[in-house]
Amino acid sequence: MSASSPVIVALDYAQMTPALELAASLDPSACRLKVGKELFTAAGPVLVERLQSMGFEVFLDLKFHDIPNTVAGALRSAAALGVWMVNVHVSGGRRMLEASAEALSGLTAPPLLIGVTVLTSMDAKDFSELACANSLPEQVLRLASLAKDCGLQGVVCSAQEASTLREQLGSPFALVTPGIRPAGATQDDQRRVLTPVEAMDAGSSYLVVGRPITRAEDPAAALHAINESLCVSR
Template identity: 55%
Template sequence: MNDPRIIIALDFPDQTTALNLAARLDHKLCRVKVGKELFTAAGPQLVEKLMQLGFDVFLDLKFHDIPNTTAAACRAAASLGVWMINVHALGGEKMLRAAQQAVEGRKTKLIAVTLLTSMSRDDLREINIAGTPEIIVQQLALLTQRCGLHGVVCSALEAANLRAVTGKGFWLVTPGIRASDGNQDDQVRIATPTSAIHDGADYLVIGRPITRSLDPLTALQRFNDEVTVALNN
């Protein structure tokens, strides 16, 4: 079974740019992620076109609402036939369980976002959440696991700790991945494919190092080669 570990972030403002980039990739080497900006601009039709090109789609809309509304949104997203969707773990146990029940028996996988990487300890204190971001992330990941979701989105720098507490079989999806010899762009807390895989990451979300490359397919192949070596060592 083909199981690409790289997810390309299609962080574009319009359908044409996203589809042009997708046409330069190989669906056997990656999946693609559609976020809020692109989905708002292009809608479900874009998702359908990407799937027609052979890509599994991660619909990254981070649903967060009352349980019934979140469940309905997840059910609608799953009906598109996407590979994976996500919700906010801060929605709590009732919301997480409702979302999971909404996709039960479908092929769509459901994961959760713990804390956004922009949230500092000061930000948490302002909304009366006690504890460090690291502790809150761990608590939310364990809650997500108890509610039966497939995994969480996390920083690659959190992967080793989360893998230790969640064990095997719980997906860790990590953004902020950069090439071992590449530019960090504006990311301070980054990881390479090798370090992320060795720390327990299952899927790596990669954007600009591939999407802004002069040769996206060659860049993807290089990342994929590094992932393959890391998985085998």
């Protein structure tokens, strides 16, 4: 089942049981699900298979970053699970990115391959400690341009950078934006955040939303409210 919503719910749990319970409360046509490193390490491929059997498309968020051959092999394994989207760190460089795209290119139904630019938990002060010659926005654009040039279908970026990336890189290049917080929600450990409506207006393709849904008293109602706000504004 393909979701009609741009929302990707982040299953940021340490164990399989609460993740499956949360998924059971949601409609696969109303969102996709993201499985990250903590949950995948605890539960493994069986969790992905369970979520897919419930009708959900899965974004496997493992942010591969290693030598080209290792990343290519990991992506082929991820694709064999039937996931909808996978990602790599763009800072792994051109050879790694090209090997990643090549690893999926011959598949009948490959997952979307996107690249992580700069983590949305970082602000300008954090970024300055990395001693990069570019500013944070400049580095995001540089990495996103490299990802597109190497054959990736999109990037993970802050919604605050989405308008610039959309203008510079065009469509249908996918912009996947974490750090999405409905109006009035706390930022938690995210720094570069926007509301769902602001993010879509800025050019985001998909919105990653975690705690505002997963920690809500009624997760399905919280998801519905976000989808309703997007339908009203678009």
